[in-house]
Amino acid sequence: MSASAPVLLQLEHVRAGYGDAMVLDDLSFCLGAGDSLAVLGRNGVGKTTLLETLMGNTRQTAGRLLWQGRDIARLDACQRSRAGLGWVPQEREVFASLTVEENLTVVACRGPWTLDRVYGLFPRLRERRGNLGNELSGGEQQMLAVGRALMTNPRLLLLDEPMEGLAPIVVEELGAAIIALHTQEGMTTIVVEQHPVIALAMASTAMILDRGRVVHRSSSEELRASPEILDRWLNVAAAE
Numbered sequence: 039m040s041a042s043a044p045v046l047l048q049l050e051h052v053r054a055g056y057g058d059a060m061v062l063d064d065l066s067f068c069l070g071a072g073d074s075l076a077v078l079g080r081n082g083v084g085k086t087t088l089l090e091t092l093m094g095n096t097r098q099t100a101g102r103l104l105w106q107g108r109d110i111a112r113l114d115a116c117q118r119s120r121a122g123l124g125w126v127p128q129e130r131e132v133f134a135s136l137t138v139e140e141n142l143t144v145v146a147c148r149g150p151w152t153l154d155r156v157y158g159l160f161p162r163l164r165e166r167r168g169n170l171g172n173e174l175s176g177g178e179q180q181m182l183a184v185g186r187a188l189m190t191n192p193r194l195l196l197l198d199e200p201m202e203g204l205a206p207i208v209v210e211e212l213g214a215a216i217i218a219l220h221t222q223e224g225m226t227t228i229v230v231e232q233h234p235v236i237a238l239a240m241a242s243t244a245m246i247l248d249r250g251r252v253v254h255r256s257s258s259e260e261l262r263a264s265p266e267i268l269d270r271w272l273n274v275a276a277a278e
């Protein structure tokens with residue numbers, strides 16, 4: 039986080055999970071406006087649960103979750119969305135019976151992100167604007183899911199494994215758009231991603247979770263150059 043950037047999001051000793059099963063335990067971190075953060079970790083360590091907790095979809099039993107300085111623990115997902123949290127779920131959840139353009143306009147909120155700007159980021163969506171959600175490829179659906187979240191004009195975009203199941207060529211196209219989102223558009227992003235090579239390319243800072251806690255936080259560059267940390271927490275020899 040740059041010293042001058044205002045803090046957007048701050049988690050202090052958060053404990054959260056589902057029912058009686060707590061997944062996140064004493065989790066703390068901070069994110070500044072304009073930051074991009076990759077969240078890494080082995081299967082089942084709580085990466086998705088972290089995003090679900092930010093959106094208010096889990097049971098938070100301890101700690102503070104501050105959004106622009108205000109504790110939002112009691113707000114539901116809709117209220118958090120209105121407060122500026124944008125959510126791209128792992129399942130994409132595009133509206134199958136609406137066209138691409140309807141998928142985008144149905145959630146639109148006033149702000150800098152317009153239909154034209156989303157089409158500028160994803161020219162493929164402009165080409166497919168009249169197609170129904172269920173007529174799109176996996177990659178196009180993912181682009182639509184990102185575009186739809188942008189149309190809500192969030193201040194923070196949360197992406198859960200956006201590359202899952204996509205062909206390498208699409209991963210490249212979507213990855214370039216996600217990188218452009220923070221490098222050119224200044225969007226603050228948190229991206230959950232299993233594969234360190236992809237994750238570290240998509241964000242300038244990285245955080246590793248293990249058993250619901252933060253066990254490493256650094257720049258992506260530093261983590262890329264730390265094979266012992268990658269090996270210890272992710273069981274991979276290198277992120278090259």
Ligand SMILES: Nc1ncnc2c1ncn2[C@@H]1O[C@H](COP(=O)(O)OP(=O)(O)OP(=O)(O)O)[C@@H](O)[C@H]1O
Nearest residue numbers: 056059061079080081082083084085086087088232
């Ligand atoms: N809706 C749910 N109800 C109960 N337990 C859940 C639910 N979703 C996830 N869990 C449990 O919470 C733990 C963390 O899961 P989570 O999906 O957050 O991990 P993850 O790090 O995102 O893993 P993956 O990389 O496999 O997606 C797992 O033990 C999982 O079984």
